[in-house]
Amino acid sequence: MTGYDECASLIEKKKIPFIERLRHAVEIKSVSNDPAARKEVCRMIDWTQKELEKLGTKCEQIKNGKQKLQNGEEIDLPPVLFGTLGNDKSKKTLLVYGHLDVQPADKSDGWNTDPFKLIEIDGKLYGRGSTDDKGPVMAWINAIEVMQELKMDIPINIKFVLEGMEESGSEGLDEILMKHKDSFLSDVDFTCISDNYWLGKTKPCITYGLRGICYYCVEVKVCKQDLHSGVFGGTVHDGMSDLCWILSQLTEVDGTIKINGLKEMVAPVTDEERALYEKIDFDINEYKNDIKVEKLTTEDKVKVLMNRWRFPSLSVHGVEGAFSGPGAKTVIPCKVKGKFSIRIVEGMEPEAVDKCVTDHLNNLWSQRKSPNHFSVHPLQGSLAWVADYNHPHYQAGAAAIRKVYGVEPDYTREGCSIPVTLTFQELTQKNVMLLPIGACDDMAHSQNEKINVSNYIEGTKVLAAYLMELGKL
Numbered sequence: 001m002t003g004y005d006e007c008a009s010l011i012e013k014k015k016i017p018f019i020e021r022l023r024h025a026v027e028i029k030s031v032s033n034d035p036a037a038r039k040e041v042c043r044m045i046d047w048t049q050k051e052l053e054k055l056g057t058k059c060e061q062i063k064n065g066k067q068k069l070q071n072g073e074e075i076d077l078p079p080v081l082f083g084t085l086g087n088d089k090s091k092k093t094l095l096v097y098g099h100l101d102v103q104p105a106d107k108s109d110g111w112n113t114d115p116f117k118l119i120e121i122d123g124k125l126y127g128r129g130s131t132d133d134k135g136p137v138m139a140w141i142n143a144i145e146v147m148q149e150l151k152m153d154i155p156i157n158i159k160f161v162l163e164g165m166e167e168s169g170s171e172g173l174d175e176i177l178m179k180h181k182d183s184f185l186s187d188v189d190f191t192c193i194s195d196n197y198w199l200g201k202t203k204p205c206i207t208y209g210l211r212g213i214c215y216y217c218v219e220v221k222v223c224k225q226d227l228h229s230g231v232f233g234g235t236v237h238d239g240m241s242d243l244c245w246i247l248s249q250l251t252e253v254d255g256t257i258k259i260n261g262l263k264e265m266v267a268p269v270t271d272e273e274r275a276l277y278e279k280i281d282f283d284i285n286e287y288k289n290d291i292k293v294e295k296l297t298t299e300d301k302v303k304v305l306m307n308r309w310r311f312p313s314l315s316v317h318g319v320e321g322a323f324s325g326p327g328a329k330t331v332i333p334c335k336v337k338g339k340f341s342i343r344i345v346e347g348m349e350p351e352a353v354d355k356c357v358t359d360h361l362n363n364l365w366s367q368r369k370s371p372n373h374f375s376v377h378p379l380q381g382s383l384a385w386v387a388d389y390n391h392p393h394y395q396a397g398a399a400a401i402r403k404v405y406g407v408e409p410d411y412t413r414e415g416c417s418i419p420v421t422l423t424f425q426e427l428t429q430k431n432v433m434l435l436p437i438g439a440c441d442d443m444a445h446s447q448n449e450k451i452n453v454s455n456y457i458e459g460t461k462v463l464a465a466y467l468m469e470l471g472k473l
C-alpha cells in the first residue's frame, strides 16, 4: 500500500515544480496595507482558488465588507476564500487556515534582491511572503497534490479558510466566520495553521500560544501644510517634537511599559509554566548573533522567552507624514502620525487596553502644554490565544514531525499574532494547533525574508504526514 515513504520521495522529485508554485505566488504583490495593491490581493486569491480547484476543491469567495480609509474613502475588503475538499461523513474534518497577503517590501528598504521575485541563493528562497505565509500555504497544496498523484486515500475531509487581510488585522474575517459558524464551520474537528516559525534553525516545533495585538495611531496636527523651517521655525510649535516626546514616554529603556493599568491585567505565571520554559532548548547567544544585537533587555533564558511570549511588549513602528528620505529637507511637517502597537497576553482585553492607552496618552498631552491638535486612534485589537497541547491533535502533529525529522518537537508559544486563531477555537469548540515549517532566521516582515528549500520541502512532507496521522485519530 502506498504510504509516507512513497509520498516523501515524490515530494523530493517535485521540488522544482513546488518552487515554481511558490515563485508564482511571491510574484503577486498582495500587500494588504496598501489600498493601491488591493487588486493584487484579489488576484492572489483568484490564483490560489485555481490551484485548489485543480485538486478538486470546491471553492467559494465570500464577500467581505468595506474598509474605511483614513481619508474617509471606503474600499472593498478582499473576499475570503473558503474551500472544501472531500465530504465523506465517515471521516473527520480538518480546517486549514492561511493568509495570502504580505507585509509591504521595497528594494530600497535594504533588500539584496527584488522582494517580489523568488531568488534561490545557497539553498534559500528569498522573497516577500516566502515564509509568511505563501510558502506554508503552497506546502499544503503540494502535500495534497502528491497524495492525490499517488492515488492515496486522504483520510480526512479538508476545509480551507484563506484570507487576504491578515497582515492588516484580519479585518472582516471574524464577522464572516461568525456568520458561517453553523454551516461551513459546523463539522470542523480540528484546525491547523502553518503561519509561524521554529524557535531555532534545526529543530521543528509545534506552537500552542500566541500573543494578541492592539495597534495605535497618534496624530499631531500643526497647520494646513508643511512649512519652511527657516521661515517659520521658532514661531510655531513643532509637531514632530511633540510626537517624539509622547512616543518616548511609553516605555523605559529596558522595554518596561509605562502605561498604568496594563501590568495588573496580565494573568500570573504558574510554577508549572515556569518549569516548562526552563526545559526549552534555546540558545541566547545564537539568538543575539542571528539578529546582530549585542545586549538584550535581559540575558536570562526564561525571561527572554517570557518577554517574547508571555508578557506584553510595546513597539514603536514609524511616523507617517514626516520627512524620511535621503539628504536634508528643511521642512516642518504639518501633520504627523506615530504608529505603535502592544502585543497583549492572557488576561488583557483589547477594549480595556485601549482605555488605559488613551488615558495615558491624553494625560501626557495635557502635560506637554502644546497648542497643536492631538488625537489617538486605536486601529486593531485581537486577543491572545492558548491551546491544550495535551490534546491528541498535537500528538498527530508530533508523530508527523517524528516521521520526517526523526525527533520529538519542541512545544513553543509565539510572540506574534494571528488574530483569527482564537475565533476558530471558540466558534468550532475544537482544538487548534500551529504547525510551523519555517526557521527562526527566516526574517518574516523584514528585509531579505526567505524560506530554506529544505524547510519548504521537508515542511511539505510534514503536512502530508500530518494528514495521514489525522486519519488515526
Ligand SMILES: C[C@H](N)C(=O)N[C@@H](Cc1c[nH]cn1)C(=O)O
Pocket (backbone or CB within 6 Å): 132, 133, 166, 167, 168, 169, 170, 195, 196, 213, 380, 416, 417, 418, 419, 444
Ligand atoms: C504570525 C503571522 N505570520 C504574523 O506575522 N502576524 C502578524 C499579524 C498582524 C496583526 N496586525 C498586523 N499584523 C503580526 O503578528 O504582526
Ligand SMILES: [Zn+2]
Pocket (backbone or CB within 6 Å): 099, 132, 133, 166, 195
Ligand atoms: Zn503570517
Ligand SMILES: [Zn+2]
Pocket (backbone or CB within 6 Å): 103, 132, 167, 444, 445
Ligand atoms: Zn506576518
